[in-house]
Amino acid sequence: MKKLISFILLAVLAIALTACAGGKEKDESSSDTTGNKKLIVGASAVPHAEVLDAAKPLLKEKGIDLEVQVFQDYILPNVTLRDKDLDANYFQTPGYLELQMKENKDFDFVSVGEIHKEPIGIYSKEYKSLKDLPNGAKIIMSDSLSDHGRILPIFEKEGLIKLKEGVGANARVEDIVDNPKNLDFSTLIEAKLLATSFESGEGDAVVINTNYALEGNVDIGKYGIAFEGDDVVPANLVVVRSEDKDREEIKALVEVLQSKEIQDFILEKYKGAVTVAE
Structure with a gap:
């Protein structure tokens, strides 16, 4: 009887070890990527998400895969950035950013670049x-x-x-x-x-x-x-947590969004309803 119990215990232990080994192998394979870095950016649907979509191929050339999360309001993109579910957001003006940081003391954000203007x-x-x-x-x-x-x-x-x-x-x-x-x-x-x-x-x-x-x-x-007159229209910003302002991927994102290719895209697609930040 003791031999039977010992056999059963050994069998259970073997199964447990096999399961652990399988789980470890799965974790290792899921972390195996193409080597590209990933950026998740929150944005309003139009024009922000469309501009980001146009920037994806240019970022891929720099080894960055861009994922765009579209938001329908002006509140959640900052909440989600605070909670570190986004690397950046692209939808707000300096006045709105200042007001939001004043009203939400846990928003430690900074603008890393002006991209375009939208006259109200x-x-x-x-x-x-x-x-x-x-x-x-x-x-x-x-x-x-x-x-x-x-x-x-x-x-x-x-x-x-x-x-x-x-x-x-x-x-x-x-x-x-x-x-x-x-x-x-x-x-x-x-x-x-x-x-x-x-x-x-x-x-x-x-x-x-x-x-x-x-x-x-x-x-x-x-x-x-x-x-609004173009001389007073505030720019729309790429905003990140202060701790991330010097990340190379963030710098690459702003560089691409301010590039001639993306500026030309904005001017051609929106026919003056949206202009580029100078």
Whole structure:
């Protein structure tokens, strides 16, 4: 009986050792790669992810495989970067980055390069210019405060409102000191919903971030009645955790995105709706 028990124990031990050996072999084979380094970058669908897709072959030539994760909002790309599930993200402007880092003390991020610019546009199906807007016109715009400092100066430049002196890019609705037409700026919605709101015919004018106008197939040339001046449009950035700013793969990513090949791609594909950062 003792011999039988010993035999069974030996058999179980042999099976366990074989399983461990098999698992070890599997782990070793899964780490066997082509030698290319991998970068995971989070981005908005349009134009950011499209620009990154165009950059993939150029990065592969440098021994880097680029994986693009597409996000539909402006919150998760930074949360995911913080959690180290991304190596970088590409979707935000300096004002938005600054605001997010101020509101989230655990966001230790830095910009490593400016890539392109997207002028915010004001769209209307009924009116051909801002000056045509009627008294009490309802203006729908993003609920992101960092956008307000870009939007309100467009109205001020056209003479529809006057802002408190010196507020500049930090302008908020409460900084409006003169509003002769009593324009209604009280309707604020998520930026990703602006194109849908416009297509539904809501409001007299809708202020849409260019990436969401492109993604929502809004006819920019037909319905755009006013835009930021190119001299004040902030650049869209590649952002990383501060600890990663000197990584060679990150430097290669920025170099490719700022290359003539990618700049030409941006200018040709978006016909001026998106411009390159200088």
